[in-house]
Amino acid sequence: MGHTSLEKIIQLQKRTANIRNICILAHVDHGKTTLADCLVASNGIISSRLAGKLRYMDSREDEQIRGITMKSSAISLHYASGDKEYLINLIDSPGHVDFSSEVSTAVRLCDGAIVVVDAVEGVCPQTQVVLRQAWLENIRPVLVINKIDRLIVELKLTSLEAYTHLKNILEQVNAVTGSLFTSKVLEDRAEKEAQKQAPIDSSDGGGGGGGGGGGGEQVYDWSAGLEETDDSHLYFSPDQGNVVFASAIDGWGFCIQQFAQIYSQKMGIRSDVLLKTLWGDYYLNLKAKRIMKGAQFKGKKPLFVQLVLDNIWSLYDAVVTRRDKEKVEKMVASLGVKVATRDLRHSDPKVLLSAICSQWLPLSQAVLSMVCEKLPSPLDMAAERVEKLMSVGARRFESLPEQTQELKRAFLECSNEDTAPVIVFVSKMFAVDSKVLPQNKQRPLTQEEIAERRELARQRHAERQSTNQNAESGESAHAATARTDSSTGNPTTNTTSPITASSSTTTTSAEEEENKEHFVAFARVYSGVVRRGQPVLVLGPKYDPMQALRTLPEGCSAGDDAFPSVPHLGCTRLDSLYLLMGRELEDLEEVPSGNVLGIGGMEEFILKSATISSTPACPPFTPLNFEATPIVRVAIEPKHPSEMPKLVRGMKLLNQADPCAQVLIQETGEHVLVTAGEVHLQRCLDDLKERFAKIEISASKPIIPFRETVIRPPKVDMVNEEMGKQQKVAVIHQVKEEQAKAPEGVQVDSTGLVTLTTPNKMATIGVRAVPLPDDTTQLLEDNGELIRTMEQFNLSLKEGKTLEINQKTLESIRELREKLEGLLKGHKWRDAVNRIWSFGPRRCGPNILLNSMEGYQRPSVWQCLEADRHQSTSATASPAAALRDYDNSIVSGFQLATLSGPMCEEPLMGVCFVVERWDMKAPSRLDSVDEKEELEAKNEEEEEVGSSASSRQLSPPTNEPNGESPGEAVDREGDPRGVSEPQPDATLSTSSSLSGASHNRRRADAAASASDCYGPVSGQLIAAMKEACRYAFQARPQRLMAAMYTCDIMATAEVLGRVYGVLSKREGRVLSEEMKEGTEMFIINAVLPVAESFGFADEIRKRTSGLASPQLMFSHWEVIGSDPFWVPTTEEEYLHFGEKADSANQALKYMNAVRRRKGLYVEEKIVEHAEKQRTLSKNK
């Protein structure tokens, strides 16, 4: 068996050069866990007969039942090659999109990766994602093309066809790597150039983005950049030794080196020649006894087919297809392998097959030797990777404190010396049963312990016998027990009795202890040696070494008793260290640098991830790149309300144990769980029920996120007819009606400009909502992180500090500005990019606040790009200075307005709020009666000078299609002035607006009293701005936006129709359909609203009898075409939808569902007219 002992592993852990930290990455179901089984079996941890069936690394019950991996887990393996011995720390990762955060946590701790690709399915979406993840973390990949048996048994390809097929797959994988590499080279080049010439020409800004075609000059530059860089080691090629062909289920795998060696002996050809020619367009010319090029052209069998594949094909043919005993025996003899007779006679040919193959071409041998040769040891960490790990966010490595920069050397040296600083990164926390902890495990007893127990048992036996004798009264029953007692006195069985005796006396507190969740940190040592009981500093993700070093006394270290308190820094001792062995943990006393390990007892200090170090100079590692966006939310409550505390505790634990799940308490008091997808949700709920809360819970239906937006007025009506004039009038009437509902103090003009005055009449704001072009919204959405950095910079500037932003980020910001300028063209958007006031919500969202006032100057949001230029300080002298003091209130109001819209309090998206007017009065001039008139006079004045002509009341609105005479007529009729006329307060109490009501009340109550009673001015301004934005939003055609999933479905031709059926039922849209090369599979790419996606994967699986299984991934937001506030206005529309028109409005349905969930008022007509209802279907 050769089960590697713990001592051996501890010994190997010290030889850093011989350690390989690797993970297995792939698309779902491509065979990662099966491959891991083979590798685990090579160490005798599981039997090789069970390899592939056991899926040892899937230790959770639900993983076994569902057959997919959900958590990444690690195991340490020993591999000996010649006289060299290696320690391989292997991490198996999940492939399902829902768990891609688990992949991120695995990749961070590794130096290399085995990328597995299914030989039939080829490169799938997740394959691309994991290749990208490996790339982003700078870890080196090797390739395993798995499931080659399927080409033989399922697809029944000939060996030559299989060769072509494999070549294609290799090309596909290399294409993905190639594109990653090119974009990197271009980025680097752009960065270098940016550093060379500080002010950059706008012409080469598009370099890194990979936008469309460039000019001829650019193409020249492009290739020049690539030529300089050696990329040969990046690509996968069998002759480079970084590709293994395998069938994990049958236990075989090879790289061409193995065959090159075999045949060089057999045929007398030099093995290096064979190595170069075994893969590729070469063939064997028997006559000339030479290897020649051009096999394809001459119609010859390539060497790979002739020498490699043909052998495998004939083995499968003999064993599986024809079951030819004689031939099998011959082959077994010629291969020189030994097969047990029971395997030879086994009814399942696969047993025989794997018995032969696992000796002939053992998979573990091929994979592990490739790993040891081709993947780097912890000592070979690239300087680039270190800098990336150390420089958090946009911060420049050079801007880190000197002591911190020095740690780079420690990373690169990866030293085991005692003097080396300790640096450990924890990438996730995972929960384990206390039973699994080594201290609670039943371990085999040592000789002394056995003897001791035997002695104990003997004593007790003697005692019992003596009491028996004392009580001896001739009762037969007693005699019988005595007999049984004496039989248990047998030394062979007595060892168990003390255990049962002691366990029966366990107190409840011990039981509780047993039920307690223990968390183990999944970590790696990057420098130094960690020891049990060692004092360390725990650095949270937001820890700032620069700040800490400034406040901490010189030379203070983790061991100090009174360590001063510093934000995001904890001080503790390492409680216990574990060796991660798949399902088991082994206790360790110390772990040297370069190893993966588990750390117990850190749950108090670490939420999800952290950096542990002995020095406060250590920076926190950059946060993990999570590819999945958590999007599925459910509200959770306990079945029995009294169990709420248990639920809260359970959710806290769940939050800690899952890298991607989020747990929130909403303002409404709901406990919300956010997960990456349906499968992830299910797992989280199961965990909560069975493990963390241990109570019955009920989960709401998934809460579907929406966004609210405005659009340009539509040109066609609901039945797709051009909007007639008559209809426009009707629509405008309707709008007028709505506007008439606006409370006093709010003026809405025909062009959508909303003017609102604060209750103390000190400030008046004029705001208009304009839809942003789609691509602009998309751009903002994609660059949220960048915008956040920019805003952080601006904020810190305001506080008088400067944040150093690295060149690359500055470059990206510049690029973003250029792109925005390119997108926001036309007279409406003139100079818009420079006038951007803020982004929202949360200062980084896809909505814009635009400053459209001539006289108001404020610092630009693009300050970081102009850092060297001096800021305009002249503004202090201008009248704008008064406004500048309140600038922040306007921004806050805008943030609030964009955070929750008026339709159903969901965030806004793609809306630009243009501030066209903002007047502030000095407090002394307040509360005069004629103030209103004065304001209005001013209003008029401004409108004349105002930047946008459309704000003139009677002028034809420029951007509305109803700017013709009827529209104008209506405008005159419904003169907004009329609406704004001061009216008796009493009539206004019916106002329907949400916060408008309180607004009015306050206004009414305190019309003539002093200004103070309205509260601070800034607060009023925030509220006024928020209200103004909401009204401005409502003055436009409003729409809901739905989150969309994208999915790739692989299906055979027979089930294609059913797949389409399910898709269309759920309002999905097929984007493309193509046939996968060399197979009979179709790949369908479709988008599907998240709102319709629940149960989609299951339904597809059921309808196609498991042949197609889609994976859903969040893709984008899409405007829902129908207007939730729509009512029929034309004859056709009445005809089509009926008077109530309550049948087809999907948007209204969604909106009301959200409102109902949030406890908002839902306007629903139950029966409007008590007449006979029409049968709607008749009208369709």
Ligand SMILES: Nc1nc2c(ncn2[C@@H]2O[C@H](COP(=O)(O)OP(=O)(O)OP(=O)(O)O)[C@@H](O)[C@H]2O)c(=O)[nH]1
């Ligand atoms: N025919 C064939 N099937 C295989 C091979 N390797 C794995 N499988 C099967 O493929 C399925 C998925 O295997 P797993 O090892 O669980 O795949 P995985 O990549 O770990 O899947 P996830 O962890 O869920 O992403 C199982 O049914 C395996 O039996 C192979 O070489 N040939």
Ligand SMILES: [Mg+2]
């Ligand atoms: Mg798996």
